Amino acid sequence: MINHQKGVNLLDMLVALAILTLLTGVAVPGYQSLQEKQRQAAELNRLQAIVQLARTLATLHQQELTLCITQNAQSCSSSRLGADLLLVDQTLKPLRHFPGNTTKIAFPDHDITLQPLPQRSTGATLLPCSGFTQQNAKAVTFSVTGRPRINDDPPSSLVNSCPP
Template identity: 30%
Template sequence: MGFKQRGLTLIELLVTMAVLAIIVGIAVPSFNTMVQNQRSLALGEDLAGALNFARSESVKRGARITLCGTTNGSECNGGWTDSWIVVVDTATTDDAAAPVVANADAVLRFWEAPDNNAALTATQGGNAITFVRFTRKGMLGRSSSGDVTMNASFEGCGSNSARVITVGVAGLLNMSRSTTGCS
């Protein structure tokens, strides 16, 4: 009866480890890009959901409703990469330069701040804005400045995975893909 070998030799083990290292080295960067692409998509969807919520509340309540960035959860005092709130806006006109939050009860919903690698920008008429206001009829406030365009992406996303959300003067949202913000 002869001796039967069981297990792997050292050479076989080293070759297997080298092949595994090459496969992992190729897969990990692609996986990271895929994760950032999905995070960009989710960020764009969250922002679109917040805008849709604000618009629907403006029609339901028959009042000015504003989506804005916040640092403390009760005032419109932050940027888009901070937390967001939807508030009942008691500004005197639809074209007022800043939202007015009467008290803490005026805050309708709160969204946690996105990750530090998030990039969010909003412009209206070529100027950066810090809030989006809807009139009591669900139309865009400050509409004389034109549509609002918001870009949402995460650092490291690839190709056209960033999201552009356009809020038209009538208050309707359109979301599309973009390369802005992706590397």
């Protein structure tokens, strides 16, 4: 009686390991790029929604509102880099707190005020510092009418203010 053992020999194992290594080498960078792209898109959408809401509230309340970075959800911070945003009225009373995640947002060097329509607001560009290793930096720019759009070429001053 002949005893045939079933199993994997060393050559089969080495070929499978080589194929797995090759696939992992291709898949991991693609996955990292996809993750960064999704994180960037989510933060851009969040910023657009915040600007739209602030613009609408300024018009509904018929008063100037200011969008700023906050550390404590109660008052504006002097920092130009942070994750949480705060919408305040002219008396600096907080109207809405927009908690962020780990992604920092680079603010311009001036206050962002939103006027009720048809008055003109101060236009600005907000840059989510979502990491630019795999993707180009993109920002949310809103015009003096308060209309937000995605900006594929943000100012270098904002890009340089993001932590590495």
